[in-house]
Amino acid sequence: MVATPRDAATLILMRDVDRAKTGIEILLVRRHQNSVFMPGFYVFPGGRLETADYSLQADKICHGLSFQQARDTIPDSSPPEKALGFFVAAIRETFEEAGILLAYRETANIIAFSEEEKVRFTRYRAQVRKDPFSFAPIIERERLKLAAENLFYFAHWITPEISPIRFDARFFVSVAPSNQEVLCDAQETTEHVWISPKKALKKQGPDFFLAPPTLASISMLAEFSSADEVIAWTRDQDIRAIIG
Numbered sequence: 001m002v003a004t005p006r007d008a009a010t011l012i013l014m015r016d017v018d019r020a021k022t023g024i025e026i027l028l029v030r031r032h033q034n035s036v037f038m039p040g041f042y043v044f045p046g047g048r049l050e051t052a053d054y055s056l057q058a059d060k061i062c063h064g065l066s067f068q069q070a071r072d073t074i075p076d077s078s079p080p081e082k083a084l085g086f087f088v089a090a091i092r093e094t095f096e097e098a099g100i101l102l103a104y105r106e107t108a109n110i111i112a113f114s115e116e117e118k119v120r121f122t123r124y125r126a127q128v129r130k131d132p133f134s135f136a137p138i139i140e141r142e143r144l145k146l147a148a149e150n151l152f153y154f155a156h157w158i159t160p161e162i163s164p165i166r167f168d169a170r171f172f173v174s175v176a177p178s179n180q181e182v183l184c185d186a187q188e189t190t191e192h193v194w195i196s197p198k199k200a201l202k203k204q205g206p207d208f209f210l211a212p213p214t215l216a217s218i219s220m221l222a223e224f225s226s227a228d229e230v231i232a233w234t235r236d237q238d239i240r241a242i243i244g
Contacts, residue, residue, distance in 0.1 A: 004166065005166040005167055006166065007086070007167075007169075009169065009170050009171075010169050010172065011044060011045050011093070011173075012173045013044075013094070013176040014175055015178070015227065023197075023198075025196050026200070027044070027192060027193075028042040028043065028200065029192045031190075032188055032190050036165065037165050043210075047089070050089065050092075050132035052133040052135060053089040053135075057137075058084050061140060063149060064148060064150075065149045067081060074239075076241075091147075092132065096129050098189065099182060100180050102150060103147055104145050109179075110177035110180070111177075151172040152231050152235070153237075154234055155217060157169050157241070158244075171213070173234065197221040201215075213244055
């Protein structure tokens with residue numbers, strides 16, 4: 001019996017480095033060796049779309065992106081309200097797995113955590129991991145808005161039918177905040193690396209496993225010399241689903 005793909009969202013965080021030598025670096029996290037799906041693989045942060053991600057609260061906690069704008073970006077989402085949910089899920093999963101939260105408080109800059117806030121938001125991560133419906137209330141309680149307009153639709157991958165666990169995943173790209181540090185959760189992810197796409201392609205192998213969608217995305221990113229170039233490329237693309 002063929003498994004039904006589960007809706008999912010993935011976020012490729014980028015940062016600019018020496019353009020002449022490296023161009024951009026991307027964040028990869030390593031999945032726990034005990035994971036049921038792709039144990040030990042290096043992947044981009046991401047995970048399953050939850051009903052909570054496209055509840056009515058989603059529109060309230062997102063900055064610069066409405067349900068309609070999300071539907072215009074991902075017109076093939078079904079039901080249509082899931083479109084905004086993919087953006088929320090990508091941000092939520094990145095917070096859970098890597099400790100990076102793309103959100104604003106009172107300014108147009110991504111938040112930076114004080115030492116006290118680091119402790120509090122670490123507790124939030126554990127809470128959200130257990131209950132995705134707690135994410136929106138936490139964002140509202142902290143008077144935050146998700147930086148949803150900073151995510152750009154990059155690719156759409158569907159796991160092949162031969163896989164016992166399948167995902168229908170939307171990939172986004174975004175610039176990583178310079179004022180937050182990556183902290184793996186030690187449950188889903190155990191370590192991380194910032195690496196240039198070209199170096200990642202050379203490193204792939206037994207000690208650096210990359211799934212086909214990750215590998216293909218990295219190959220595409222290797223052609224760009226800056227995060228702005230990647231984002232500009234996404235604006236003119238008609239994203240179609242790829243089986244792989």
